[in-house]
Amino acid sequence: MPEIIGMGVVGAGAIGLRGALTHLTQPDVQDRVRVVAVCDPAPGRAQAAAARWGVPAWYETYEELLANPHVDAVTLCTPIGLHYEQGLAAIAAGKHVHFNKTMTTTVDEADHLMRAAAERGVHLVASPGMMAHPHNRRIRRLILEGALGKLAWAATGTAISDYHLKEEFRGGDDPLTNVDPSWYFRRPGGGPQYDVTVYCLHNLTGILGPARRVTALSGLVLPEREFRGRRIPCDMDDTTLMLLDFGETLFAFVYGTVAGRVTPGFQPSFFGTQGAIIGTKFGDEELKLPEDHQPHVVGAHAALPESHVFEDLMQLVDWVREGIPAIASAPHARHVIDIIEAGYRAAATGETQTLRTTFDPLPLDAL
DSSP: OOEEEEEEOOSSHHIIIIIHHHHTGGGGGTTTTEEEEEEETTTTHHHHHHHTOOOOOOOOOOHHTTHHHHHHOEEEOOOOOGHHHHHHHHHHHEEEEOOOEEEOOOOOHHHHHHHHHHTTTTTTESSSOOSSSSSHHHHHHHHTTTTTTTTEEEEEEEOOTTGGSTTTTTSSSSSTOOOOOOGGGGTOOOHHHHIHHHHHHHHHHHHHOOEEEEEEEEOOSSSSEETTTTTEEOOOOOOOEEEEOOOOOOOOEEEEEOOOOOSSTOOOOEEEEEEEEEEEEEEESSOOOOOOOTTTOOGGGGGGTTTHHHHHHHHHHHHHHHHHOOSSHHHHHHHHHHHHHHHHHHHHHHSSOOOOOOOOOOGGGGG
């Protein structure tokens, strides 16, 4: 493997522009990773992205990008429902893969990707790697050390609202600002669970460890949306309420909704017999410090949006170049997928579902 990883950006929509191209073309990372190709099927979009960010090759088909011998790894910045097939194709081509959240929509798909990658000898990194945040490590340490006493319950969640209808890449007339958000509201990969609750679940399970069971209620509040005067029919649930069982009488309420929130940001709140952590506050102590940053989020990256995507990308770069396994692991992502998928199944059947996956959370000595 070369000293400098050649990255292919698959999809020049919102996350590809904001999370991959903007960060990976900064001067400070060119000694480790360079964007060598970008692809997007929308006419003119890949070409425009390549021209703006100085990418040497652009394509309208994914197959052309995978055939480029300078591409060592890809970041899938595409609709979630495409990640499984695109991941398999990249693995077959011998490319390392970074999945923007969520890695797949089902556990079976995640299992297949992980087996295929192991057989091909390539690495998979799956966003969001929330345990790279120092405050989440502090929270896990406090809980493991018993600062809250016996944990009783937790809560986390967020809402999709109309965020994706108003992003800066949606309202223009050129290929880089007219990106269609319709897929966010459609099956198989749309809805707030795969789109935003995935952050909350990575935080929650990264701090507490794997869950055991899930039950849920789920449905569709808004059967259609409007985007630039056009009707978008919606068929993916936009409101899901889950109850997770972590064992030993530790439960968690998790929600992904069309509107509203009862917890701060994507952060869980934890309640124990001797204290509570509300978001990032332990009593009067703020656990998220001004100087905090993820390992690679320094300099210009700290001021750019989607820095968590950049962090996970650099974890893949470090894994390929230096053999350092990523915190944003495929087993953790698969467990979160298990929770989401089983939650929908529980809502459809009215029966509590036993989760079939697990992962190894960070041990105390790594925090």
